[in-house]
Amino acid sequence: MSCPFNASSEDAASCSTSPRGISMLANNPWVIGALSLGITSLVLYHQFRRTRQLSKPALASSGKSPVEKGNATLDTQAKSACCAGTNPVSCACAKSPATFVLPQTVLDAHYQTPLKIFYGSQTGTAKLFAESLVKTLQARGIPVKTVDIADYDTEDFFTEKAVCLFLLSTYNVENPTDWFLKWLEDVRYDFRVAKGSLGELFFSVFGLGDSAYGEEYGFAGRCTDKWLGALGARRLYPLGEGDKNADQQASFNAWVDGIAATLVDAEAYTLAASRSDERLSDSENDEEEEDEAGQGVGQDVLGSGSDGEMVDLEDMGKVAHKIQKARVERAEDEAAYTAAEKSNQKSGRRVRRRAHRAIGENDPAPRAPRAMVSPMIHQSLTKQGYKVIGSHSGVKICRWTKSALRGRGFCYKHSFYGIQSHLCMETTPSLACANKCVFCWRHHTNPVGTEWRWQMDDPEFILEGALQNHYQMIKQLKGVPGVKAERFQEAFQAKHCALSLVGEPIMYPRINDFVRLLHSRGISSFLVTNAQFPDKIAEMEPVTQLYVSVDASTKESLKKVDRPLFRDFWERFLESLVQLRHKGQRTVYRLTLVKAFNTEELSNYVELVRRGRPEFIEVKGVTYCGFSAASSLTMENVPYHNEVIHFVEQLIEQLGSDEYEIACEHAHSCSVLVAHTKFKVQGQWHTWIDYDRFQSLAAKGEPFTSLDYMAPTPDWAIFGSDHHGFDPEETRFYRKKAQKKK
Numbered sequence: 001m002s003c004p005f006n007a008s009s010e011d012a013a014s015c016s017t018s019p020r021g022i023s024m025l026a027n028n029p030w031v032i033g034a035l036s037l038g039i040t041s042l043v044l045y046h047q048f049r050r051t052r053q054l055s056k057p058a059l060a061s062s063g064k065s066p067v068e069k070g071n072a073t074l075d076t077q078a079k080s081a082c083c084a085g086t087n088p089v090s091c092a093c094a095k096s097p098a099t100f101v102l103p104q105t106v107l108d109a110h111y112q113t114p115l116k117i118f119y120g121s122q123t124g125t126a127k128l129f130a131e132s133l134v135k136t137l138q139a140r141g142i143p144v145k146t147v148d149i150a151d152y153d154t155e156d157f158f159t160e161k162a163v164c165l166f167l168l169s170t171y172n173v174e175n176p177t178d179w180f181l182k183w184l185e186d187v188r189y190d191f192r193v194a195k196g197s198l199g200e201l202f203f204s205v206f207g208l209g210d211s212a213y214g215e216e217y218g219f220a221g222r223c224t225d226k227w228l229g230a231l232g233a234r235r236l237y238p239l240g241e242g243d244k245n246a247d248q249q250a251s252f253n254a255w256v257d258g259i260a261a262t263l264v265d266a267e268a269y270t271l272a273a274s275r276s277d278e279r280l281s282d283s284e285n286d287e288e289e290e291d292e293a294g295q296g297v298g299q300d301v302l303g304s305g306s307d308g309e310m311v312d313l314e315d316m317g318k319v320a321h322k323i324q325k326a327r328v329e330r331a332e333d334e335a336a337y338t339a340a341e342k343s344n345q346k347s348g349r350r351v352r353r354r355a356h357r358a359i360g361e362n363d364p365a366p367r368a369p370r371a372m373v374s375p376m377i378h379q380s381l382t383k384q385g386y387k388v389i390g391s392h393s394g395v396k397i398c399r400w401t402k403s404a405l406r407g408r409g410f411c412y413k414h415s416f417y418g419i420q421s422h423l424c425m426e427t428t429p430s431l432a433c434a435n436k437c438v439f440c441w442r443h444h445t446n447p448v449g450t451e452w453r454w455q456m457d458d459p460e461f462i463l464e465g466a467l468q469n470h471y472q473m474i475k476q477l478k479g480v481p482g483v484k485a486e487r488f489q490e491a492f493q494a495k496h497c498a499l500s501l502v503g504e505p506i507m508y509p510r511i512n513d514f515v516r517l518l519h520s521r522g523i524s525s526f527l528v529t530n531a532q533f534p535d536k537i538a539e540m541e542p543v544t545q546l547y548v549s550v551d552a553s554t555k556e557s558l559k560k561v562d563r564p565l566f567r568d569f570w571e572r573f574l575e576s577l578v579q580l581r582h583k584g585q586r587t588v589y590r591l592t593l594v595k596a597f598n599t600e601e602l603s604n605y606v607e608l609v610r611r612g613r614p615e616f617i618e619v620k621g622v623t624y625c626g627f628s629a630a631s632s633l634t635m636e637n638v639p640y641h642n643e644v645i646h647f648v649e650q651l652i653e654q655l656g657s658d659e660y661e662i663a664c665e666h667a668h669s670c671s672v673l674v675a676h677t678k679f680k681v682q683g684q685w686h687t688w689i690d691y692d693r694f695q696s697l698a699a700k701g702e703p704f705t706s707l708d709y710m711a712p713t714p715d716w717a718i719f720g721s722d723h724h725g726f727d728p729e730e731t732r733f734y735r736k737k738a739q740k741k742k
């Protein structure tokens with residue numbers, strides 16, 4: 001092929017701006033073609049910048065668009081062919097540095113090839129993995145550098161000379177990898193970007209995720225692997241995946257072994273390159289066919305997408321073909337995922353199969369049920385003070401238990417319902433739940449899931465384990481200064497069980513057996529569900545008090561606060577409220593107010609109250625659980641007690657009926673109780689519970705209502721009392737700072 005920039009004896013002229021050179025250029029059809037290519041590229045460049053601005057507004061510009069770089073790649077290919085860099089002075093290709101690293105270069109010097117590890121991480125696992133990979137590779141003499149994907153300018157991919165390894169975690173909520181994925185997807189499906197644009201990139205991907213997310217499992221890793229491949233990048237080593245729900249570290253170690261060996265294996269590069277070359281030659285053939293049909297290779301990248309203004313009417317047919325092809329490909333991929341999402345709950349297994357097919361994997365073999373709590377999760381929960389019982393339950397001592405043992409006051413459940421904290425055990429038969437709430441105490445170290453698919457322990461085993469561990473933790477408080485002997489002894493006979501610690505207790509398939517067992521031991525049951533399992537609520541037998549967490553009042557804010565796993569989380573939430581209404585039990589809405597997240601939209605809360613008609617509404621300011629990379633909460637999001645009261649007063653006003661009133665408060669924990677006025681008997685609030693009466697009613701097995709076991713509330717607990725919900729029998733303890741202030 002003759003070179004358009006042929007370095008003949010007059011080569012200087014061809015590359016200069018001298019009049020002679022210009023006239024020569026003007027007469028050269030190759031040059032005219034190249035110029036028109038350049039002009040169109042410029043226009044496309046502007047279009048592409050607009051796309052990029054949408055996906056990453058603050059991105060520093062390096063002055064070239066992916067499309068332009070795609071063209072530059074083609075351009076440089078042509079230039080390389082003319083002199084292969086042997087004529088650096090005179091050939092046009094010498095004017096700009098070559099952007100290519102030919103496979104041979106990599107083969108010859110792959111030890112010296114800059115190796116980059118890109119990580120996309122929110123809570124730090126992918127970053128930690130990247131750091132450990134750096135150490136492993138450096139120990140083997142492989143130079144390497146890490147790049148936070150959030151700081152990277154994607155345009156550089158089009159000239160990337162490095163071997164790139166990607167460690168990407170998946171999130172179904174906003175996260176640092178979002179914009180990269182969006183950008184890559186856009187480029188991959190943009191018909192203007194040549195298929196082989198990333199032909200110089202050798203890569204391998206390791207995706208981090210959690211299989212509990214079903215079809216969304218490891219989405220970031222899978223898509224990056226797929227889209228890079230589709231853009232011509234050369235897969236050096238297969239996609240690795242680390243499941244948070246299984247042994248993520250072990251999967252990573254195995255992948256590291258594989259990739260580390262591959263990086264120093266010359267044959268691997270040849271193989272990867274040839275695989276990629278095959279694909280490229282396929283696409284070249286396509287283009288030749290198109291050429292015969294009157295669609296030139298040059299024009300292939302010239303057309304415009306949707307703007308219309310860019311496309312010459314004559315070219316419309318050619319461009320339309322490309323657009324249509326890209327659309328069909330994208331639609332096929334999207335359809336596979338959407339179909340999987342829709343049937344999510346109906347058939348988890350079918351969904352997984354489809355999702356795997358969508359990314360070109362074989363049908364995964366069905367797995368035997370395994371323990372919900374993996375060794376990693378066990379370790380993390382234990383560090384946070386949980387005692388793990390068996391394979392899916394947990395117990396933890398609450399700070400109010402310690403406070404009660406020292407006579408320093410009880411929690412709000414004492415003021416509202418007459419529970420003494422040292423007689424109360426907080427436990428859960430399911431550490432897993434279907435949410436990732438921003439205020440979660442567990443800092444998201446727990447397992448998640450939308451259905452029970454783990455091994456299952458017996459209710460007797462769980463209760464025994466919970467009591468044993470609970471009493472063991474109480475025993476350890478024996479030596480704490482101020483512990484009252486009488487309370488210490490009482491504490492070894494738990495009378496209440498708060499099934500609200502963490503996780504979703506209602507997910508445990510034998511929850512009814514467990515609750516019955518509690519009652520048979522004279523232990524009351526306060527069960528909190530997160531309103532994602534309406535069927536389970538319907539199946540629930542009577543508990544002493546049944547709660548539903550109402551974490552937000554609109555679909556958008558519920559997604560923001562609870563970050564639910566279910567796609568149909570809002571429908572499930574609404575249906576849970578309806579089920580609660582039909583229970584005919586003592587029911588409670590628990591509202592946790594998070595300023596700037598869910599304190600607006602009061603009228604929507606009113607609607608929710610009307611829907612579920614709870615007997616009580618507990619409104620509580622969020623408790624700040626400290627910094628967590630998985631949550632953006634700060635102290636700014638914690639409302640003051642008077643803000644909580646203000647919210648509640650407005651809520652009652654907007655409810656516009658005299659059915660609800662503020663009954664109690666516990667200022668100490670920013671909590672207010674709204675109660676149905678049927679619990680106000682002859683002007684006296686009856687929000688407390690006659691626990692013995694409840695036990696005898698439950699034992700009879702006959703229908704009963706909440707009014708059958710109510711008890712009068714003491715004056716000090718009533719809203720407006722000078723005690724603000726603090727039992728006067730207790731000794732209020734002030735920290736030194738607060739004491740001084742007082």
Ligand SMILES: Cc1cc2nc3c(=O)[nH]c(=O)nc-3n(C[C@H](O)[C@H](O)[C@H](O)COP(=O)(O)O)c2cc1C
Nearest residue numbers: 121122123124125126169170172209210213217218
């Ligand atoms: C709020 C939240 C949402 C998540 N969404 C997904 C998801 O959609 N798919 C998935 O596979 N994993 C999901 N995960 C699990 C994370 O990808 C997994 O825990 C990963 O190991 C975290 O890596 P990192 O620490 O590097 O951020 C989610 C985790 C959290 C906390």
Ligand code: SF4
Nearest residue numbers: 433435437440502503
């Ligand atoms: S539902 Fe409970 S356990 Fe689950 S994430 Fe929310 S706060 Fe944490």
